[in-house]
Amino acid sequence: MTTIRTKLATLGLLAAMAGAPGLALGQDAAATNGTLKGMIISHSGSTIVVRANGADTPVLLTPGTSIRGTSGALGIRGEDHPPSDLIRGLAVTVSTVPSDAGRLAATDVTFKNSDLKTAQQINAGLASTDANVARNANAIANVGLLEPAGRTKVYFALGSAQLTEEGKQNLQSIAAQAKQIKGAYRLAVVGRADTSGNAAANERLSQQRAETVKNYLVRTQGISPAYFIPDTALGSAPVAQDPDPPKTAAEARRVTVTIAVNKSSQQAATAE
Structure with missing residues (x-):
């Protein structure tokens, strides 16, 4: 009986400790x-x-x-x-x-x-990576100084994120144009979808289309991932002051690739 009371008291103490603040x-x-x-x-x-x-x-x-x-x-x-x-x-x-x-x-x-030695080695690698990221960010930090130097549109079938042969040819042309630019450039990739389906599904589809285009440019055209401005997926949402709004559902099922260059570097190249 004494043993049972002792066990119960111990359990009660543990329960109190578990419920007490800070314990x-x-x-x-x-x-x-x-x-x-x-x-x-x-x-x-x-x-x-x-x-x-x-x-x-x-x-x-x-x-x-x-x-x-x-x-x-x-x-x-x-x-x-x-x-x-x-x-x-x-x-x-x-x-x-x-x-x-x-x-x-x-x-x-x-x-x-x-x-400590392992952590120091890892931090040395992170520092190098951070420096590269900072250099890339600095190159496009002032977006207001960027201007378009070329653009193409890639159209997709309804509900599809697969490139057509015509789409591949358009991407090959824009890649060749970008490589001829003197100085630094960036590629802006913007995906769209038509208004059929719900908004969330359209946004996912437009993101898939943008990623398809970017992957094609990287893997087959030799464009470095560092040259891309982060992808934008608009889905079917309208854009305020859109310079090129789609007029039909077929026009909305597209990805636009724009070559962006710094105004000052473009002016310097023109002067040469």
């Missing part, structure tokens, strides 16, 4: 108990954000925070590291305590030196 199972429990095991997803100033068990937890770094990297199979050998080594993608174990600011503060941050 929920999972990430909150790990933080309350003073340990976070996860991956750093950002580091800004004196705060790192650790992702563990699907939750993101900001942790404050203080002058007294110990940051150690370990080596060896047993992780016995350790060395101190600067806060700058706490980079995104690094797997860490963080010992935490509540801070006066109402957030968690780190007393100790530990990680494997091999994990």
Whole structure:
């Protein structure tokens, strides 16, 4: 009988703990108990954000925070590291305590030196990718300076996103025209659909048509994906101040490809 009462009391205590604020199972429990095991997803100033068990937890770094990297199979050998080594993608174990600011503060941050090396290699690759993206974005940042230098239309059958032979010939012509341009250019691909069917289905179909055209230009005409402005799928929706509105349902089932160039570079090329 005593054993039964003891078990019931234990179960009641566990139930009370599970329902008490701040003692929920999972990430909150790990933080309350003073340990976070996860991956750093950002580091800004004196705060790192650790992702563990699907939750993101900001942790404050203080002058007294110990940051150690370990080596060896047993992780016995350790060395101190600067806060700058706490980079995104690094797997860490963080010992935490509540801070006066109402957030968690780190007393100790530990990680494997091999994990740091891997994270550094990944971040080097990301930095290179970010730089390439920034260069591409900068090239078309001022859309107001772009002007059309050529355009073609590719028409599709009802409910279809498959290119016709005539459509392929039109795309071959616009690709050849783009390659002859001196200086940088971009291709704007805009998909449309007629008004038959519902709006959501029409938008999906127009997106499929735009992707078909872009894939054809990339795979068969050698146009780099970097030259494309992000695709636009208009579906059957009308466009305010449309310079070329479709007059019939057949005209609406189309993708328009426009060569866009920078006004200043086009003027310079003309002057030459």
